[in-house]
Every structure is written in structure tokens, then in C-alpha cells.
Amino acid sequence: MTVDPRLSINQATIKYADLAAALRVTAEAGVQAIGLWREPVAEVGLATAASMLTDSGLRFTTHCRGGFFTMPEGPARRASIDDNRVAIEEAATLAAAGAPGSTAILVLVAGGLPEGSRDLVGARERVRDAIGELVPDAAAAGVTLAIEPLHPMYVSDRAVVSTLGQALDIAADFDASVVGATVDTFHVFWDPDVLPQIARAGREGRIATYQVCDWRTPLPADVLLSRHYPGDGVIDFASLTEAVEATGYSGDIEVEIFNQDIWDTDPLTVVERTAAAFGTSVSMHLRRP
Amino acid sequence: MTVDPRLSINQATIKYADLAAALRVTAEAGVQAIGLWREPVAEVGLATAASMLTDSGLRFTTHCRGGFFTMPEGPARRASIDDNRVAIEEAATLAAAGAPGSTAILVLVAGGLPEGSRDLVGARERVRDAIGELVPDAAAAGVTLAIEPLHPMYVSDRAVVSTLGQALDIAADFDASVVGATVDTFHVFWDPDVLPQIARAGREGRIATYQVCDWRTPLPADVLLSRHYPGDGVIDFASLTEAVEATGYSGDIEVEIFNQDIWDTDPLTVVERTAAAFGTSVSMHLRRP
Incomplete structure (x- = not known):
């Protein structure tokens, strides 16, 4: 089976593989691109990670992740902004180290309500403010900040940005690049x-990255781990993928799955199964070159 | 402590109480209104339930629940429509049996994706079609069908209507009464x-009922049971309640909680605690007469 050339494995899908293993099994499975997470990069150090990425021959698609800046002004907020600046630099370095076609994208998860707060409106304003602070750094580094709306079940503890429209409303204050x-x-x-909203995102030049995985019920006890291989749930990849493609998006497409059973599986097997699932559930909805 | 005169106990909050017990503890706690569920009404029969309701002296606020009509045409869909017609008649009968100020409202939960389907768009169209079929019956019975948007975490298995805006878009095809x-x-x-969207619902005359309970994480293993007493979570009852009140809504306000710990508690204690929670988290946001 040919692996789709636009498939990228998000490293979270094989969470227990260290960077070396993640790069190795991704390449070994015939996948051409990978999205990385900060923690396994930090484990080996950025310079070493960049060198390992170059050696892998893989394209780099996204860096996961920045954000978590809903707190009010104070030391914790300053620490978060500073840490996001570091993440921006990491994304730039890794994109430069990846194979041609790599993209310098930092995925941003907004963060939830600060402890004891019920003020979603205020938290959302602070997300916009934080992005405003980071934009000059991102622009200087050539990095795109990709605001990720998260499912509304995560609104209070993980991401106060819940819809694509809301993400686009925030993004609208800033340059689309x-x-x-x-x-x-x-x-x-x-x-x-x-x-x-996907069509709008395309018109406004805002689709930084497209990620696919599936939704199935019942949700597991930890709802963070309720993501599945494409095709194993109820998501209609046809309409969503065709809508993204119709905007002219031609970038890599990541599969990012948080799922305990998948994490407990041998990572090469997971990457191979991901590639197969992508082939049967997503590839046919992509424009052919 | 004075119980807010606009508080209504939705019977699901004291799920294990039968109709007699539910009416008794609600009145005993000094609450003036109750929303009923079909199953405990059916247990005693509609005529007996109506008579018990009259004897309780309580106002009747909503009948829970109709809906579940996302399936394609066929016997299952016909059975669902027919059953909703019965529920409409029940709501009318109970509203007539309740104390003055009772409202004939049937809450509608749309239903999830039919088995094996990924077609949310089609399922949503079938919801609109089903409501269209029921409107003449509801109008004749003097019953308001109250489309309930459910949190998006229930979209695939319980309600394909996920936002108030979406509910209002469906309702817009029909008379607001x-x-x-x-x-x-x-x-x-x-x-x-x-x-x-609350403001829009008010302008369009569509707020059939306002219900309050709280959201807290982590969600329990069964996400259906993740509802809490007002004040025990992160919901900002001030802004939501004031927005509803600003539309001119002056009806009863139900507390409907699905929560295993609460269900396992003595029902009179639950109603008293609900009244207290309503008093400290909601009442101060209501216009005073």
C-alpha cells in the first residue's frame, strides 16, 4: 500500500516513542512528514533534535504546542509568554532542519479558565492579548501561530477557544502570514x-494546518483520550476534507491521536495503521496532483 | 431561607423518586413548581398523574421529553413521531392539571446520528422535518415544543442540535407560540x-424555558452525569441569567441535574439543597417584582 505523500504523523499519536524512535518508525513506514512535541525535543536538546530531524529526511509540519495564556497579568502570565517565545524559536529551528516543504507552525492551545474563575469572556480577551504580544516574535522568526479551537468539552480546563469562527475572529486582528x-x-x-467557517478560513488565508482523527462514543473516562484512527468513528471526512481542499489548502495533513490503547501499541504498528486509515478514509477526498 | 418563587425542580434531579415522592418533597421544601418526566408519569397513568399534580398544588413547567427523531423514514421514524404526539397530549393534560401559571412545554432532544451514519447535516434536516410534522398537533393542543440544544459532546449519540443559534434557525420556520x-x-x-443568541431568542420570542445547573471538570466516566448544583462549578450564572432576564423572560426556572451522587441522596435533601443553591447562585440575578 502506498502511503499518502501528504500524511504527517503527529508525535502525540506515538506518545511513548522518544524522538529517535518517532523519527525512525515514521520514516520506516514510508511517511514523509512529522509534527513534533516540545517535551521529546527538549529531552535531547533543540540542536540535537534539529540534527536528528535533518538526518531523518522527514518534513516538519507543526510544533506542539504553545498557548496556555489565559491567566491574568502576573508572573505566571509572564512565564507563559516567555515560554511561548522559546517555542516560537524552536518551531523556526525545526522547520529549517526539516526536509524541503517543512512548515514553521506553532500550534496554540488557549488554556482553560484560571483557577476559581468563571469569566470566559475575560479569559478569551487575554488569549487575544497574549497572541498580540507574540506576533512580533513570530513574524521575526517566520513562524505561523496556529490557534487551535478545541472541542467545547475542554472549554473550562484546556481551551476557552471552542470554535473555528472564534479562532478566526481572534486571528483577524493580525497578519494572516x-x-x-x-x-x-x-x-x-x-x-x-x-x-x-472552513471556507471563511480559506478566504482569509488562515488554514495553517489540517489535522484528522475520529470521534466515537462512549467517550472514555478521560475524555482527553477519546480520539481514534480515521474511519473508526462517526466523523464525515469527505465533507470536511473537501471543504479544506476547496480553499486551496495543499499542505501536509497530520493525524494526531490521543488514545491509551494506541499509545500502548508498538509505534511502528501504529504509524502503519495510521497510514492505512488515512489511505482509506481521507486520501480519496484530496485533489490529485 | 425563603425559596425563590420562580424555582422549578426538574424531576430528573431526584430521578429515583417516584411521582408521588417527587411531588411531595418538592412541595414540602417550599418549591412552587415542577417539571416532570414521561416515565414516572406513565408508571401511574396520565389521568392519575394529572390528579396527583393538581393535589400537589404545584405549577407544571415542562414535560421531558420528546424528540429522538433523526432516523430516516421508516417504521422507527413513524413510531417516534407517533410517540411525540402522545407526549404533546401529555404535556397539555399536565399543564391543565397544574396550578395557575403552569406552562404546556414539551422539551425536545433531537437524537444523535442513526447507527452507522456520519451524516450530521442530513440528521439535522430530519429534525426540522419531524418538528414540522408535529407543529399542527402542538398548536392544536396549545403546547410549545422547546428544542433543546445539547452540549456538543453529545452530538453523535444524543442531540445533533448543539447550539442555541442552531435551535433558533430550526425554530424560525415555525410560529413562535x-x-x-x-x-x-x-x-x-x-x-x-x-x-x-440569548438576546436573539428573546427578540424572536423563542425562550420557552430556562434551565440552570453547573459544569465542573474532570467530567465523570459517564459524561451524561456531569451536571452539578448551581455554584458548584464554573458557569457564570450572572451573565447568562441577566441575558435571559433582559429579554423579558419571566417564567419559572428549572434546575435539572443528572448526577449519580445527587441521585443517591435523599430526595427531600436534594430539593432543599437545590433551593439553597438557586438562592445563592441565581436568585440575585433575577429582576425583583
């Missing part, structure tokens, strides 16, 4: 407005 | 568009 959105099927499929 | 919306804080608080 610097601030875009992450379109992840798991997070947006339920939205009755998703197709018009 | 016959089709409205249920505004439940738990289901809508996350929505970045919720305040404008």
Missing part, C-alpha cells in the same frame, strides 16, 4: 457552522 | 456566541 488556525476534525466536526 | 428553545446553562455556557 503570522496568525492562522488549526483545523482538527475531532474538535470541529460537530459545529453546525463548520463548513462555512 | 408553537416552537421555541430550551436554554440550559450547562449546554450553552461554553458558546462564544451565547449572549447574542
Whole structure:
């Protein structure tokens, strides 16, 4: 089976593989691109990670992740902004180290309500403010900040940005080359407005990255781990993928799955199965060159 | 402590109480109104239930629940429509049996994706079609159908209607005296568009009922049971309640909680605690007469 050339493995899908193993099994399975997470990069150090990435021959698609800046002004907020600046530099370095076609994208998860707060509106304003602070750094580094709306079940503890429309409203204050959105099927499929918002994201030049995985019920006890291989759930990849493609998006497409059973599986097997699932559920909805 | 005169206990909050017990503890706690569920009404029969309700002296606020009509045409869909017609008659009978100020409202939960389907768009169209079929019956019975948007985490298995805006778009095809919306804080608080949509619902005369309970994480293993007493979570009852009140809504306000710990508690204690929670988290946001 030929692996789709636009498939990228997000490292979270094989969470227990260290960077060396993640790069190795991704390449070994015939996948051409990978999205990395900060922690396994930090384990080996950025310079070593960049060198390992170059050696792998893989394209680099996204760096996961920045954000978590809903707190009010104070030391914790300053620490978060500073840490996001480091993440921006990492994304730039890794994109430069990846194979041609790599993209310098930092995925941003907004963060939830600060402890003891009920003020979603205020938290959302602080997300916009934080992005405003980071834009000059991102622009200077050539990095696109990709605001990721998360499913509304995560609104209070993980991401106060819940819809693609909301992400685009925040992004609208900034240049499209610097601030875009992450379109992840798991997070947006339920939205009755998703197709018009994908079209809008395309018109506004904001689709930084497209990610696919599936939704199935019952949800597991830890709802963070409720993501599945494409095709194993109820998401209609046809309409969503065709809507993304119709905007002219031609970038890599990541599969990012948080799932304990998948994490407990041998990583090469997971990457191979991901490639197969992508082939049967997503590839046919992509424009052919 | 004085119980707020606008508080109504939704019977699901004391799920294990039969109709007699539910009516008794609600009145005993000094609450003036109750929303009933079909199953405990059916247990005693509609005529007996109506008579018990009259004897209780309580207002009747909603009948829970109709809906579940996303399936394609066929015997199952016909059975669902027929069953909804019965539920409409029940709502009318119970509203007539309740104390003055009772309202004939049937809450509608849309239903999820039919088995094996990924077609949310089609399922949503079938919801609109089903409501269209029921409107003449509801109008004749003097019953308002209250479309309830459910939190998007229930989209695939319980309700393909996920936002208040979406409910209002469906309702817009029909007369506002016959089709409205249920505004439940738990289901809508996350929505970045919720305040404008509440205002719109008011302008369009569509707020059939306002329900309050709270959201807290981590979610329990069964996410259906993740509802809490007002004040025990992160929902901002001030902004939501004030938005509902600003529309001129002056009806009863139900507390409907699905929560195993609460179900396992003595029902009189639960109703008293609900009244206290309502008093400290909701009452101060209501216009005073």
C-alpha cells in the first residue's frame, strides 16, 4: 500500500516513542512528514533534535504546542509568554532542519479558565492579548501561530477557544502570514457552522494546518483520550476534507491521536495503521496532483 | 431561607423518586413548581398523574421529553413521531392539571446520528422535518415544543442540535407560540456566541424555558452525569441569567441535574439543597417584582 505523500504523523499519536524512535518508525513506514512535541525535543536538546530531524529526511509540519495564556497579568502570565517565545524559536529551528516543504507552525492551545474563575469572556480577551504580544516574535522568526479551537468539552480546563469562527475572529486582528488556525476534525466536526467557517478560513488565508482523527462514543473516562484512527468513528471526512481542499489548502495533513490503547501499541504498528486509515478514509477526498 | 418563587425542580434531579415522592418533597421544601418526566408519569397513568399534580398544588413547567427523531423514514421514524404526539397530549393534560401559571412545554432532544451514519447535516434536516410534522398537533393542543440544544459532546449519540443559534434557525420556520428553545446553562455556557443568541431568542420570542445547573471538570466516566448544583462549578450564572432576564423572560426556572451522587441522596435533601443553591447562585440575578 502506498502511503499518502501528504500524511504527517503527529508525535502525540506515538506518545511513548522518544524522538529517535518517532523519527525512525515514521520514516520506516514510508511517511514523509512529522509534527513534533516540545517535551521529546527538549529531552535531547533543540540542536540535537534539529540534527536528528535533518538526518531523518522527514518534513516538519507543526510544533506542539504553545498557548496556555489565559491567566491574568502576573508572573505566571509572564512565564507563559516567555515560554511561548522559546517555542516560537524552536518551531523556526525545526522547520529549517526539516526536509524541503517543512512548515514553521506553532500550534496554540488557549488554556482553560484560571483557577476559581468563571469569566470566559475575560479569559478569551487575554488569549487575544497574549497572541498580540507574540506576533512580533513570530513574524521575526517566520513562524505561523496556529490557534487551535478545541472541542467545547475542554472549554473550562484546556481551551476557552471552542470554535473555528472564534479562532478566526481572534486571528483577524493580525497578519494572516503570522496568525492562522488549526483545523482538527475531532474538535470541529460537530459545529453546525463548520463548513462555512472552513471556507471563511480559506478566504482569509488562515488554514495553517489540517489535522484528522475520529470521534466515537462512549467517550472514555478521560475524555482527553477519546480520539481514534480515521474511519473508526462517526466523523464525515469527505465533507470536511473537501471543504479544506476547496480553499486551496495543499499542505501536509497530520493525524494526531490521543488514545491509551494506541499509545500502548508498538509505534511502528501504529504509524502503519495510521497510514492505512488515512489511505482509506481521507486520501480519496484530496485533489490529485 | 425563603425559596425563590420562580424555582422549578426538574424531576430528573431526584430521578429515583417516584411521582408521588417527587411531588411531595418538592412541595414540602417550599418549591412552587415542577417539571416532570414521561416515565414516572406513565408508571401511574396520565389521568392519575394529572390528579396527583393538581393535589400537589404545584405549577407544571415542562414535560421531558420528546424528540429522538433523526432516523430516516421508516417504521422507527413513524413510531417516534407517533410517540411525540402522545407526549404533546401529555404535556397539555399536565399543564391543565397544574396550578395557575403552569406552562404546556414539551422539551425536545433531537437524537444523535442513526447507527452507522456520519451524516450530521442530513440528521439535522430530519429534525426540522419531524418538528414540522408535529407543529399542527402542538398548536392544536396549545403546547410549545422547546428544542433543546445539547452540549456538543453529545452530538453523535444524543442531540445533533448543539447550539442555541442552531435551535433558533430550526425554530424560525415555525410560529413562535408553537416552537421555541430550551436554554440550559450547562449546554450553552461554553458558546462564544451565547449572549447574542440569548438576546436573539428573546427578540424572536423563542425562550420557552430556562434551565440552570453547573459544569465542573474532570467530567465523570459517564459524561451524561456531569451536571452539578448551581455554584458548584464554573458557569457564570450572572451573565447568562441577566441575558435571559433582559429579554423579558419571566417564567419559572428549572434546575435539572443528572448526577449519580445527587441521585443517591435523599430526595427531600436534594430539593432543599437545590433551593439553597438557586438562592445563592441565581436568585440575585433575577429582576425583583
